[in-house]
Amino acid sequence: MTASPSETAPAPLEELATALAQAVGGSAELAHGTAKIRVNRDAWVEAARTARDDFGLVFFSWLSAVDWSNQVEVGDPLAQPVEERYEVVAALADISSGLIVLLSTDLAKDDPKVQSLVGVYAGANWHEREAHEMFGIEFVGHPQLIKLYLPDGFVGYPLRKSFPLLTREVKPWPGKVDVEGMPGQEDEDEPSTENPEA
Amino acid sequence: MTTRMSADQDLVRHLSEVSVSVELQTPDMTLNIGPQHPSTHGVLRLVATVDGERAFNVQPVIGYMHRGYEKLAEVRNYPQITTLVNRIDWVSGYANEVPFIVAAERLLGVEVPERAQFIRLILTEMARIASHLVFNASYPLELGAATPLFFALRERERVLDLLESVTGGRFHPNFNRIGGVKPAQGAGSATRKVIQDLPKGFLAETRAAMDKVLATVDELEALVAGNEIILARTKGVGLLPPEIAAAYGMSGPNLRASGVGFDLRKVSDYLPYGQFEFRVPTGANGDCWDRWWVRLEETRQSASIIQQAIDAIPAGPLLAKVPKIIKIPKGEIYVRAENPKGEMGYYLVSDGGLGPYRLKIRSASFSNISILPWILEGTLIPDIIAIMGSLDFVLGDVDR
Amino acid sequence: MNFWLELAIKLLVAAGIIPVVGMVIGFAEMKLSAKMQSRMGPYFAGGRWGWAQLIADGVKFFQKEDLIPADADRPVFKWAPALVLASTVAILVPIPLGPQVVGRNLDLGIFYALAVSSLSTIGVLMAGWSSANKYSLIGGLRAAGQLIAYELPLVLAVVGVVILAGTMSLNGIVEAQASWFSERGWQFGLPFVVVQFVGFGIFMIATLAELSRIPFDMPIAESELVMGYLTEYSGFRFLFFFLAEFANMFSLSAIAATLFLGGYWVPGLSETQLNFVGPIVLFAKIGLLVFAMIWFRWTFPRFREDQLQSIAWKWLIPLSLGNILATGLLKVVV
Numbered sequence: 007m008t009a010s011p012s013e014t015a016p017a018p019l020e021e022l023a024t025a026l027a028q029a030v031g032g033s034a035e036l037a038h039g040t041a042k043i044r045v046n047r048d049a050w051v052e053a054a055r056t057a058r059d060d061f062g063l064v065f066f067s068w069l070s071a072v073d074w075s076n077q078v079e080v081g082d083p084l085a086q087p088v089e090e091r092y093e094v095v096a097a098l099a100d101i102s103s104g105l106i107v108l109l110s111t112d113l114a115k116d117d118p119k120v121q122s123l124v125g126v127y128a129g130a131n132w133h134e135r136e137a138h139e140m141f142g143i144e145f146v147g148h149p150q151l152i153k154l155y156l157p158d159g160f161v162g163y164p165l166r167k168s169f170p171l172l173t174r175e176v177k178p179w180p181g182k183v184d185v186e187g188m189p190g191q192e193d194e195d196e197p198s199t200e201n202p203e204a
Numbered sequence: 205m206t207t208r209m210s211a212d213q214d215l216v217r218h219l220s221e222v223s224v225s226v227e228l229q230t231p232d233m234t235l236n237i238g239p240q241h242p243s244t245h246g247v248l249r250l251v252a253t254v255d256g257e258r259a260f261n262v263q264p265v266i267g268y269m270h271r272g273y274e275k276l277a278e279v280r281n282y283p284q285i286t287t288l289v290n291r292i293d294w295v296s297g298y299a300n301e302v303p304f305i306v307a308a309e310r311l312l313g314v315e316v317p318e319r320a321q322f323i324r325l326i327l328t329e330m331a332r333i334a335s336h337l338v339f340n341a342s343y344p345l346e347l348g349a350a351t352p353l354f355f356a357l358r359e360r361e362r363v364l365d366l367l368e369s370v371t372g373g374r375f376h377p378n379f380n381r382i383g384g385v386k387p388a389q390g391a392g393s394a395t396r397k398v399i400q401d402l403p404k405g406f407l408a409e410t411r412a413a414m415d416k417v418l419a420t421v422d423e424l425e426a427l428v429a430g431n432e433i434i435l436a437r438t439k440g441v442g443l444l445p446p447e448i449a450a451a452y453g454m455s456g457p458n459l460r461a462s463g464v465g466f467d468l469r470k471v472s473d474y475l476p477y478g479q480f481e482f483r484v485p486t487g488a489n490g491d492c493w494d495r496w497w498v499r500l501e502e503t504r505q506s507a508s509i510i511q512q513a514i515d516a517i518p519a520g521p522l523l524a525k526v527p528k529i530i531k532i533p534k535g536e537i538y539v540r541a542e543n544p545k546g547e548m549g550y551y552l553v554s555d556g557g558l559g560p561y562r563l564k565i566r567s568a569s570f571s572n573i574s575i576l577p578w579i580l581e582g583t584l585i586p587d588i589i590a591i592m593g594s595l596d597f598v599l600g601d602v603d604r
Numbered sequence: 605m606n607f608w609l610e611l612a613i614k615l616l617v618a619a620g621i622i623p624v625v626g627m628v629i630g631f632a633e634m635k636l637s638a639k640m641q642s643r644m645g646p647y648f649a650g651g652r653w654g655w656a657q658l659i660a661d662g663v664k665f666f667q668k669e670d671l672i673p674a675d676a677d678r679p680v681f682k683w684a685p686a687l688v689l690a691s692t693v694a695i696l697v698p699i700p701l702g703p704q705v706v707g708r709n710l711d712l713g714i715f716y717a718l719a720v721s722s723l724s725t726i727g728v729l730m731a732g733w734s735s736a737n738k739y740s741l742i743g744g745l746r747a748a749g750q751l752i753a754y755e756l757p758l759v760l761a762v763v764g765v766v767i768l769a770g771t772m773s774l775n776g777i778v779e780a781q782a783s784w785f786s787e788r789g790w791q792f793g794l795p796f797v798v799v800q801f802v803g804f805g806i807f808m809i810a811t812l813a814e815l816s817r818i819p820f821d822m823p824i825a826e827s828e829l830v831m832g833y834l835t836e837y838s839g840f841r842f843l844f845f846f847l848a849e850f851a852n853m854f855s856l857s858a859i860a861a862t863l864f865l866g867g868y869w870v871p872g873l874s875e876t877q878l879n880f881v882g883p884i885v886l887f888a889k890i891g892l893l894v895f896a897m898i899w900f901r902w903t904f905p906r907f908r909e910d911q912l913q914s915i916a917w918k919w920l921i922p923l924s925l926g927n928i929l930a931t932g933l934l935k936v937v938v
Contacts, residue, residue, distance in 0.1 A: 037535060037537070038311060039310065064450045065455075066450070066451060066452065067455075067540075067547065068453065068551075068571070070551070072561075072564075073562070080275070081561070082555070082558065084561070085534070085557075097538065097549070097566070101450055101466045103471065104470075104471030106540070108551075128451045128452055129452035129571060132574040140274075153267075154266065164272065165274060165275055169275075171276075171279060235738050235739075236738075254742075257910075348819065348904070348905035349902075350641070350902055351641050355641070355642065431904065433907060434905050436907070436908075436911055437908060584909070587908070
């Protein structure tokens, strides 16, 4: 029971994932102990409802998004180009067995709209507000889609890859400051878990 | 979504209108609780519409401590993120690092030595004790009893001193490394490379400190649990049914107080909890009293786990062999852990670079306080404080 | 003695006793609470004991800026602390420190003392309303409800004592306790707490509520309302409230000691001796009661407003009425 690598998920999770994927008409991916079910944008709410009612995934863990872009203002760009999209990910869990699945759907960049999950899980409220203000995704049917973290007059969507970080304008990534060793300990063969050279 | 209390309120209003011949028009008052307030655990603002002593439509306003960790993580390499991440829930600093490190290690495919895992477990449980002691002592303070705080904080200092002796930091240990925990090096000499393990006497001292923690927990229980005023203020206040809790994503002791016996330490293998015997305390009603009591019991169980772990800790290296520059191959993983505040998880999307492509931090307190508008509907102002306090959140955890 | 000289001495004592008592009891609170919480308390001011801590605090408060909120009702805001302090001083008038050492031996002693002590309610309400602050308003209204609700048990608890003593004059009550068994020739008297323990309990609880001390400090409720009706007060106005709280503890404990514990009287001393020893005895008894109040403050949490009110109306008032009934019956029968 160590943190050992596992390319395939344990059996109960695999069963749940394949069954759920079949029920909602999506595809299941299992890797590193994480099960992800991709569904179509139009089947988003139905998939969540099925997961809650038929599969007992009553615990709403979180909802967020990933911005897949080939041009990035901060950090490293992707090694291989991908299809540009927003991927909305929701994590739903079972509170008796501890199984958790990630439900995800892809949104086109020019039309980032998806149905809100508030009708299925009440807890989606705040998570969707956060995803909205960070990515600019519109959740249709959300009762109060206003800003959660950011001040009222904030312009822009911070977690989009096109949104720059001011500090990294001044000190680009990865920079010299990120790679200093400890003073007086610049040994070569120490097991390096300190800041590595770029 | 109807409110729980709406039936009672309608009845009360109807009765009051019927019996009084002259209708008293009392306008509602908008009361701002926070962001500077003795009891909001940080900069949380509640905008409540108050009618006399009853509050309706309580809207939390958060974001005063938003530091943009998810964006910052995209321009950090993996060891640097550990320093960021233990500042999320600063009361239990060590526990924040563990799920992130486990996620990175699983994606990398590194096997962590047993000794390192045991040390992680011991330190996580010590962080849990620190967090719960603060809660169990400061909650009576919000109700007005000032004394338990001093007794508990004294013991907590012992635990924090031990944490400091190992990691160098009381609240922000930054002790995890990908592949294990940090081996102390050098010992002040630049020429002799001495890899040090845990400080001498740490294990024995910790074991002794756990006995004192258990004694303090008994003292706290005697001081608080027998007090009728505290029972009157907390029993039946802030009832949380388990279905609502699950729908909102409440986790940790808050969920367990509502009767759901779900503990990630029992079902998940991010740390070797399976080797130890411990109970998962659950509450009966899901009121404020249960939430206080569950955390008290958990402190006891944590102390017992630490003692078992110290007795069983194996010898061995502290850090696996990892390359000098750590680049985690392409992949996605979600790892969650049972933090003192609830479930903390990291969704790590890696593209083979020095740092993650996207790091989503699922923090426990964010979901825990999303329930505030529901649970505070129609409660009295003193009960707002009591209920908010019992949810045990930290603003750094809410706002990231 | 010349009337004017006596008056001057009494005024000086009354004016001086408030700050002195306030500081002594405040210091006792700091040190006692520290001992209960495994701390040291004031340590540096004035040498190892820290006895000068409150003197230093007094000086500090005096030299602070006089802040009045812009929207506050200025005259009301300024006079509120004065009213609270005035009622505290006025209670001290009929309290006997010895058989002849008394401000004024009023025939209606206890009636006057209780009437004047309720003036502080107006002061609190004035403070809460005039501060132009929602938290102060909530605190002030809670205070109004609480203080008025607990006036009744306070007064009713005393009626039992008055029935037993047969007089409302505080000197007379002490005499009655001292000479309870005198027809049998026994030296020691009967402190009324022995037979009136219910009344004593009710009186002490009501006193805690009148002082707005934990467990009844909803009007201040530090963890909810910042400082309740005191939120906007700073500098020497806050000092008045602060001193008034401790001095009020002293005054009301003095009444309780006089009514229930026998006041200045100890058995076995002649009257002239009591004139000198009496104050010390009374202060010792007051000290016991004040210690109990401080102890409760640091042990218990606070009641919620509705629980507070239901204790007053549903428990204390019926109990005190029952106490009066029982006392009257026993007085007639026995």
